[in-house]
Amino acid sequence: QVQLEESGPGLVKPSETLSLTCGVSGYSISSGYYWGWIRQPPGKGLEWIAYGFHSGATYYNPSLKSRVTISVDTSKNQLSLMVNSVTAADTAVYYCASSRTYYSFDYWGQGTQVTVSS
């Protein structure tokens, strides 16, 4: 059973860079699967951010692509997300998730709250 656990700063100042990490247990990232990030602003719906693959391939939501970087670290069995130039609109719960096929999100972390505020 794949288990995912997000970690991050909790509070980030506007215009700074948000960095999140997701530790994976119960499965080796290098064995396959797609590894992604999804966020949920307070009281709102879900938004797919990006996918990464152990080969280094990355896939991004076009609306966020210019500010987002996803990476997969097979040596640490974790994935990371960076969001540049954050604003209040980036305030959300950020989830990491895995997918066997790309087309659905099979396992989810518990989520980490990120607030953008000065």
Place this chain on the structure above:
Amino acid sequence: QSALTQPPSASGSPGQSVTISCTGTSSDVGAWNYVSWYQQHPGKAPKVMIYDVNKRPSGVPDRFSGSKSGNTASLTVSGLQAEDEADYYCCSYAGANNMVFGGGTKVTVL
């Protein structure tokens, strides 16, 4: 890409059925058989209930079923139970490696 359209709310009494629609376009829902549905209880992470339009992951009750017609996908919950009260989100592959979610539907068990 625009979010898929879901009704904000739906409700039913215990034992009844409720169906939630998810309307997209010919570029997402209508183009691919890759619609998934997620259940989210307050303060919890989403859980996949249906994938590839109508497939249930192991452990999901067969009261949950999915279908698709044209640009609209649907999730039906039969034999409603109190624990089915939650938010439900649809998601579709939108081509060019993109994924798009719906706005969510709050299901209330009366």
